[in-house]
Amino acid sequence: MFEIVSNWVAAFLTLCIFSFLYKDNPFYRFAEYLFVGVTAGYTIPLTWEMAFIPYVYRPLFLQHKFILLIPAFIGILYIFTFNRKLNWLSRYPIAFGMGMVGMGVPLSMHASVLVQMRGAMIPIESINSLLVFIGTITILLYFYFSKAHTGTYGKVVKIGIWYMMIGFGASFGYTVMARISLLIGRIQFLVSDVLHIIK
Amino acid sequence: MKRSIPLAIVIILGFLFVGYVFIPHKISSDFYEWYMEWMKAMSPFGVILGIMSIIMTHTARIQHKVPNWQYSIVTLIAMIFTAYAGFAWGTQEGTPFMWLFKNVQMPMGATMFSLLAFYIASASYKAFRARSAEATVLLLAAIIVMLGQVPVGVSLFGEGINDITHWILNVPNLASKRGIALGVGLGMVATSLRILLGIERTYLGGGE
Numbered sequence: 001m002f003e004i005v006s007n008w009v010a011a012f013l014t015l016c017i018f019s020f021l022y023k024d025n026p027f028y029r030f031a032e033y034l035f036v037g038v039t040a041g042y043t044i045p046l047t048w049e050m051a052f053i054p055y056v057y058r059p060l061f062l063q064h065k066f067i068l069l070i071p072a073f074i075g076i077l078y079i080f081t082f083n084r085k086l087n088w089l090s091r092y093p094i095a096f097g098m099g100m101v102g103m104g105v106p107l108s109m110h111a112s113v114l115v116q117m118r119g120a121m122i123p124i125e126s127i128n129s130l131l132v133f134i135g136t137i138t139i140l141l142y143f144y145f146s147k148a149h150t151g152t153y154g155k156v157v158k159i160g161i162w163y164m165m166i167g168f169g170a171s172f173g174y175t176v177m178a179r180i181s182l183l184i185g186r187i188q189f190l191v192s193d194v195l196h197i198i199k
Numbered sequence: 200m201k202r203s204i205p206l207a208i209v210i211i212l213g214f215l216f217v218g219y220v221f222i223p224h225k226i227s228s229d230f231y232e233w234y235m236e237w238m239k240a241m242s243p244f245g246v247i248l249g250i251m252s253i254i255m256t257h258t259a260r261i262q263h264k265v266p267n268w269q270y271s272i273v274t275l276i277a278m279i280f281t282a283y284a285g286f287a288w289g290t291q292e293g294t295p296f297m298w299l300f301k302n303v304q305m306p307m308g309a310t311m312f313s314l315l316a317f318y319i320a321s322a323s324y325k326a327f328r329a330r331s332a333e334a335t336v337l338l339l340a341a342i343i344v345m346l347g348q349v350p351v352g353v354s355l356f357g358e359g360i361n362d363i364t365h366w367i368l369n370v371p372n373l374a375s376k377r378g379i380a381l382g383v384g385l386g387m388v389a390t391s392l393r394i395l396l397g398i399e400r401t402y403l404g405g406g407e
Contacts (some may be wrong), residue, residue, distance in 0.1 A: 006298065007302075017314065021314070033271065034273050034277050034307070036278075037274035037275065041280065043246060046290065071240040075241035094205070094402060099209055099216065100234075101394045101395060112380050133374075135373075136377045139375060164375045164379070165336045166340045167371060167376055170341070170367055176345060179313060179319055
């Protein structure tokens with residue numbers, strides 16, 4: 001009985017969201033605001049259990065690492081974002097988090113630039129590797145905006161655009177597949193778990 | 200005090216992190232561990248900021264009776280009740296908190312994302328109506344990739360559709376992703392350097 005009620009609650013909320021396909025309506029809005037509230041409420045006990053207890057409470061009160069009072073105090077400064085006079089205090093925790101950007105310089109250079117360049121600099125032994133090479137070069141040329149995309153240069157960057165369109169098409173195809181699998185999941189839930197039309 | 204000290208913190212920590220990547224020494228790994236321990240201790244308070252933002256936004260909507268303010272009551276009650284359920288009965292399997300997750304949060308989240316299937320179909324129709332060569336190439340690639348992933352594609356066009364899908368993914372798609380990754384990587388390095396050298400300061404916000 002409890003499972004049936006639970007399924008009907010989930011089914012009602014699912015249909016509330018689907019009702020947006022017709023037009024914006026009170027059922028959709030109710031579900032939308034409920035979703036925001038439940039999601040926000042969900043994060044509070046989880047943050048308490050998975051972040052506050054292991055990283056603040058336990059080290060401070062059980063292991064007596066009192067030095068952690070400093071980052072805890074800096075963390076509290078986030079709250080001053082809402083105070084017009086003291087909102088500059090919230091820059092301290094933000095600055096502390098932004099410090100990690102230093103690691104981004106060498107790591108981005110390695111992961112996104114050097115590794116990709118190494119992958120691109122292979123002997124051209126087949127038509128496919130030649131096509132990959134042409135694609136990479138023409139796309140890079142497309143992103144060079146200091147020269148107008150006209151004349152022969154414009155025709156070359158046009159090849160890059162076509163390569164990118166094929167790449168975007170592949171990503172688009174994957175995204176459609178993922179969304180349709182979710183849709184199939186919801187329809188399956190409605191017709192199988194709730195209405196028991198399909199066993 | 201208000202801008203220069205936070206800026207100095209970013210620059211000093213930033214250069215220390217550059218050093219951490221290049222210098223494999225105990226001091227550098229100790230520095231990283233210290234930083235992560237402090238960041239973890241700061242992280243729960245960031246969530247308070249988000250929760251306060253939701254409470255303030257919806258309380259203001261209720262106070263000023265803006266159009267559809269009644270729904271804000273739903274958000275606030277749902278948030279308080281879910282949080283209460285987590286604290287009062289725990290977050291384990293079989294508790295009211297997990298019931299809310301499985302029967303309220305999860306179905307609505309999945310349905311929200313599945314709605315995108317319809318909007319993606321509508322977007323592809325609009326792209327096709329554009330009748331440009333680029334839009335057609337994009338849609339053809341998408342259709343071939345989709346057909347190559349499902350059994351109906353193979354039954355309609357034979358095993359060849361799989362070969363074409365693999366070729367699209369491994370040749371033009373690879374070139375496209377590589378070119379974009381190189382651009383993104385260089386952009387990230389440039390932006391990180393701007394922050395590190397104190398040129399980019401928008402993260403500090405406005406005011407004094």
